[in-house]
Amino acid sequence: MKAVVVATAAAALVGGASAHRNHRAAHQALFEKRGYAEGETCIPGCTTIWKTITGEPTLHTPSPPPKPTATAWPTGPAIVPTPIPQVCPTPGTYTFPATTLVVTETTTVCAASTTELPKGTHTLGGVTTVVETETTVVCPYATQKTENGVVTNVIETTTYVCPSAGTYTIAPITTTVSVPVTTVVIPVVTTYCPGTYTAPAVVTVVETSTVVFCPFESSTPTFAPEAPKYTAPATPPKAPSGGLGGHGGKWAMTYTPYRPDGNCKVASEVLADCAAIAKAGFTTLRVYSTDCDTLPNVGAAAKELGLKLIIGVFVGKPGCDNGSPDVAQQIGAIKAWAQWDLVSLVVVGNEALFNGFCTVGQLTDLIHKCKSEFGSAGYTGPYTTTDVVSSWLNQDVSSICSAIDVIACNAHAYFNAGTHPSEAGPFVKGQLELVVNKCGGGKPGYIMETGWPTAGVCNGVACAGVSEQAEAIKSIKETIGDNVVFFSASDDPWKAPGSCNCEQHWGCGQLFN
Template identity: 30%
Template sequence: MRILKLLAVLLVAGLGTAALWYLPNRPVPLDPPPGGKLKSVSFAPFRDGQSPLTRVYPSTGQIDEDLAAIAPQVAGIRTYTSLEGLEVVPELAKKHGLQVTMGAWLSSKLDKNEAEVNSLIALANRYPDTITRVIVGNEVLLRGELTPEQITGYLRKVKAAIKQPVSYADVWEWWLKYPQMAKEVDYITIHLLPYWEDIPASVEKGAEHIAWSYREISQRFPGKPILIGETGWPTAGRARGAAAPGLVAKAQFINQVIRLAGKEGFDVNIIEAFDQNWKQKLEGTVGGHWGLYTVDRKPKFSLAGPVVENPKWIEHAALAVIAGSALVGVLAASGPALPLSGLAALAVLSDGFASLYLHAADLGVHWSYYWQDLTLTAVMLALTGALGLCILMAAHRVLAGRALPAESLRGLVGDIGYGRLDRVGAVVTLALTALLVAWSFLIVFDGRYRNFPTWYAAVPALGLPILGWLRAGRRPAGTDWRSAMAAGSLFRPAVTVARTPVRAPRAELWLGRLLLAGATLTLLAEGVLPVDAPLRGWLAGTSAMPLSAIDWAHPNVEALVWAGLQALLSLPFLASARLARLARAARPAGAARPGEVRP
């Protein structure tokens, strides 16, 4: 009978877990886009282990393979350099029937600039039918590496040497700041990336934002041809204001842009063909995930739909159910029998922990590329996994027992009990929370390229209060709910009461305060939009978006969730601090303070 109850509980919990995985991964239909191929995509054929930063470049064979892979879907490509092994692109593109917008990379390295420009001129003259236009320099003014006069010199040199139209590419607002550049080019190349705008736009308003910005440029420079040289949407990384990365979001955005371009006659280049993990060094996780294809050269979705946010959700759900069921089985076999309600609660907790942990592990591995990111991921997963197991073991002990005895207040530092579960639970709680606090303030003050640690925080922020709530149901009569929630005794087989404490829980007090401060600052700095971006733009004179562009209906949900998790996580720590104050208030007049010796 006990086995049958266990199997029934695991089955119901497993079905519930599968349903929770399915809900955010329901297929999203897309209207088939008009026309056939995409007109143009950005082409940077770097693979893992290759990067212009390390000067390890793709081979001719790899470039040929990449062009062959995208040729059925696109009519043309845009490159950003005429060196670094990409000199072979025009010849190979001709072989695959692709037109090329060839670029020359300009930077503060003047000798390299000359080599780039000379190579561009030579290629444009050698392949006049394949290279239909060229772009000299990409966001050089944005990076502040050259002056408008220096860029103008390179533009004039190229225009005098080739027959194809010549342009310079930069963020659309920088053309408004440096309007003199327009007379030096045959066509204006603007970058319109709603995700990176000072006031980010949601995917629902992405096409509207592009149309508005395009009109601003066309009205400022009437009669000048315009190329949208970059537009796209990331599939991984942190949210910025209303702009949240995702696979479905990218598919919807690209679908909208194709329709907008067809309706308005816009000339559009999509960024980009393949994910580029090396860019994470410059722009964080989000920088490496703008591709229509993964770094393994697999298409992410079909433009005709339907699209699923996590195509592997069935495998992940199955792993979560198997892992959660195994945890329940081990705990049930190693301790006293649980009532049906206790078994059900343990199964829900186990499946929930397994789901959160597997999702965090999947994102951590997928989003990390460089060794420092992989190391941080490993540390966070180790701490999160250890804490989750401690919470499950402590919950099993509570669910299997009766009323918990009372004991004096204990702290996480210096008085962590004598059992292994007490020690490990306290140390891991302290370490993980301290890391999350540090991460929170880094996001607030230097967060442009930092991910929110939402999935790492979910286990402690949800698990610790739930454990406290379970303990509250077993606390002695007449004790405060905080006695069951106090961080210092969450993993002990007893409930804290407001007596004179053994040690003032200063660590808990400061962690609780810092978590609340982090939550508040997160709401202010990231809740609606990243406030530092428009401030910098307005100070630099490059922010052309009006305040009315703020999408109040689409706040940064990821930031709000992260702030909420910090507030939840603060509860056990503030409960300890509150009990300490109650204990001091209840101390008889004239009694010695903890640790105080009186004659």
């Protein structure tokens, strides 16, 4: 039976992918690793099964032939806009009802991808992952199962040992084509974000025994219904914003307790790392979340070394209402730890607006929620959130500006094609000034991430390299170093290199020894 594709079907996910936001997106991948202590995760996991049911489209011909059979989305909580296969047994014009579907939460399912193949045996699908060393990956993949003559697309998980550095395709499908050219359909793992999706209404069929795929062609991004909003006190207490910043161009360094293979470091390794950062002259460490025993291990090291902490509540998926289990777990962990004498700043969300994980309203509510929760547990210090400059400037963020005590943004001059390493400092300073002015100019501003990679492609005049990093860090340190958090203490070999080939090479701690 020949398959005809009416419009482009969903594309396969490829593990380790990254776009222009390369460095920023790497943080999301970092925190997706929790729960997989013995290996990397190449794509999001899911146990949803895509099933088929029959439908009743209407056929219009002078003499109605048998009605086509339809495959529709499953009922229940996992309703998603997967392309709908319609079996049309005879020539004619078939009218399929237009369908609108609203997805309220990010859902990963099996969907269909298509390709034209010549006669012969072909290997298709699977999941591609790139590793830099011998690595064990835990990898969900799409496949097909046949039971009682019914073919079902399912998502299964496999553990795969990559014996050395390289690119690996895991769990592909082998298919044999016996005719000169045909279009084949393969299952792929596909993630649908919240949004409104619409399927087309009419398809004209001119061939006998044809399968038509009616995909959902358009979507309007939306967010899941928000949880009941937290109402801040009418006159919330003003947290102090003093005590932040450094001297001599050194204040804070980002730190994540991961080994080169991506597994968690133990307390003794964390202490050694933090001691090196303290010896370099930094007074503060910025951590992003509570995973990997960050609070007890980094907290103990900070206490022993006389360092302060910038702690965070990390938002790593769409819909950051304060009822999110992941967010609630972090809030609970921070309250249980409660070593407030070590904390100089709480950062609620890291580029959550840029990644589409929060609306402005949701992030505002989450900041108020954290202020209430941590305040009730004894914290009296300042709060902020941080994002890329465009996310601050391109929308109304006045509610966030009112909710936070200090203004913060992430600014990486390497991603501006017109900035030479020697100009990194003035560039970063100018970016911060834009954000501070956006919030009215009445609160102090700080950079929560800035740095330069030692390896990667040239982005215009912004070239990566060892000497280039030294030049850029020197410029930042001399221009605005007292008010920035440098990224990062060491390289991250466990990250995928990204399209810029720079993701693993932001370590700059050696420049401050």
